[in-house]
Amino acid sequence: MFWLALVAALYAVSQLVFVTPSMGLGWDETIYVSQVSAHVPAEFFSAPRSRGITLVVAPPAAVTHSTVALRVYLSLLSALGLFLALLAWRRVRDTRVLALAGALFATLWITEYYGPQAMPNLWIALGGLAAVGCFLxxxxxxxxxxxxxxxxxxxxVAALMRPSDAVFLALPLLGVALYRRRPRLLLAALGGLLAGTAEWIAEAYARFGGVGERLHLSSLNEGGLGLHWAVGDVLRSVNGPILCRPCDVSLNHKPLELAAWWLLLPVLVVGGVLVERRAGRLGAALLPALCGFSVAVPYLFMIDYSAPRFLLPAYALLLVPVASLLAWLVTTGSRRRRRWATAVVGLGLVLQLAGQYQQLTEEVSYTVASRADQPYAVPQFARLGLTGNCLLTGEDAEPLGYYTGCRSVETSGNDADITTAQLLREAGRQPTALLLYPGDRVPDYARRWTRHTVVGRDGRTNYLVYLAPAAAQGEWVHTSRTYPPK
Known part of the structure; x- marks a missing residue:
């Protein structure tokens, strides 16, 4: 197990080195973490979300508000998860092939980027990889x-993170169990799905009026699930942006050669399956390939936007037959052929590694810079009385609510959880503010609210803060209209 442990350890170290532990939390992350944080109010939890990732982050979130502690914890835990997922294959496939598959997956920029983040996709990938190994x-x-x-x-675990992904992941497993007439395997797979989905089902009846209504609301939130050709969207976003919605970026917004691995992936997978078939190990390559393609189906053909993280579960499984193909290329045939194959495969892996870490560095730098102004704004919000018992709505209300300790609400959009009338009633009971970017249209209800400016580290205006009258008349508001921190 040395090679598997080494891959996992290097994955943890690489995250700590290349993904800045102090990187601020994203919008989705603040929603997940706030559910179990002892330091901030829980933000609105919409119908498509599942609470698996909140359970993962609960131990550090319950005792500390430190982003660094959360990032380090998730880096170490995701590395342990990768080790356990690969370990599930130890009786199915050669350890060196597994280590190569794990290394190929761990060095994707998406895997590195999301390892220390409170997002569910990587955990679905690790659960899926372990599930197929255990099944085989x-x-x-x-x-x-x-x-x-x-x-x-x-x-x-996969179903706790996202039931729909777990179902698509398990479809080939259920089919094989039925075909092979293995009732214990069938019951185990169904039992795992049910155990992981139980909380989601219970919450569907408690908050959304039943499973059908929650699925309907989830579909509306995702823009309407149905037949959509999203393959082009995935190709455009494979190297960022991290959310492509609407996915209207051009195909050449980043060098296409960085996406060559994605275009080659289906060919390499088929090659790996054929190689394993010749070796008498067809199931060890075909089943992960089927599960990988199955879990990718909703993101390739059923939604009209994309994000690189969506296909993490597919990559974790598809790279198993890819590793088998690469191992076969460098270990079979004449000595001369092996030398040439080793040189070509080695060069390809070096170029792949360089491209992935180049993209990782760029994405982390951009993310750190884009989120750095949010904690910087906290003292400015505090001078406006917006800390603790307060209410925020509008642009970036969720992450800023997390940092200030305010409750965040939305009157429109996918996460609308309050009406304008309810917001105005709340404004009479606690400090309430509408956050807008410069140039945004001011809604009618806030036109008489007091306007203040919050600046970024560069001195430029980041947010226009409209304070409700009850808050604007409080003693906590300074007379100055611009509040850079000291």
């Missing part, structure tokens, strides 16, 4: 209990 192990050892328990646990 259980096929080989019908009497063994451990792989069955591993299958239940792995699918439960």
């Amino acid at each position: 192990d259980a096929l080989r050892r019908p009497a063994a209990r451990l792989p069955l328990l591993g299958l239940v646990a792995a699918l439960a």
Whole structure:
């Protein structure tokens, strides 16, 4: 197990080195973390979200408000998760091939970037990878209990993170279990899905009026699920932006050669499956390929936008047959052929590694810079009385609410959770502010509110803060209209 442990350890170290631990929390992250934080009010939790990632971040979030502590914790935990996911394959495939598959996955910029972030996609990937390994192990050892328990646990983790992804992931597993007439495997897979989805189902009835209504609201939130050709969107966003919605960037907004691996991936997967078939290990390559393509289906053909993280579960599985192909290329044939193959494969991996880390560095630099002004704005908000018992709405209300301790609400958009009338009633009870970017239209209800300016580190205006009259007349408001921190 040395090579698997080494890959996981290097993954952890690489995250700590290349993904700045002090990087501010993103919009989605603040929603997930706030659900279990002892320091801030819980933000609105919309229908498509699942609470799996909130359970993952609960230990540090319950005791500290430190972003660095959360990032370090997630870096170490994701590395441990990668090790356990690869370990599930130890009786199915050669350890060196598994280590190569793990290294290929761990060095994708998306995997590095999201390792220390409170987002569910990487954990679906690790759960899916472990689930397929346990399933194959259980096929080989019908009497063994451990792989069955591993299958239940792995699918439960994936379903806790996102039930819909877990269902698509498990479809090939259920089909194989039925085809092979393995009722224990079928029950284990169904049990894992049910165990992980139970909380989502219970919440559907408690908050949304049932499973059907929650699915309907989830579809509306995602822009209407249906048949959409999103392959082009995925290609445009494979190297960023981190959210392509609407995905109207051009195909050449980044060098296309950096996406060559993505275009080659289906070919390499098919090659890996054929190689394993010749070696008598068809299932060890075909099943992860089927599960990988299955879990990618909703993001390739059912939504009209894209984000690089959506396909993380697919990459984790598809890179298993890819690793098999690369290992076969450098270990079979004549000595001369092996030398040439090793040189070509080695050069390709070096170029791939360089491109991935170049993209990772650029993405981290951009993210750190774009989020740095939010904590910087906290003292300015405090001078306006917006700290603790207060209410924020508008632009960046969620992350700024997390940093200030205010409750965030929205009157429109996908996460609308309050009406304008309710907002105005709340404004009479606690300090309330509308946040706008410079140039945004001021809604009618806030035209009489007091306007203040919050600046960024460069001195330029970041936000226009419109304070509700009850808040604007309080003693906590300074007379100056611009409040740079001291």
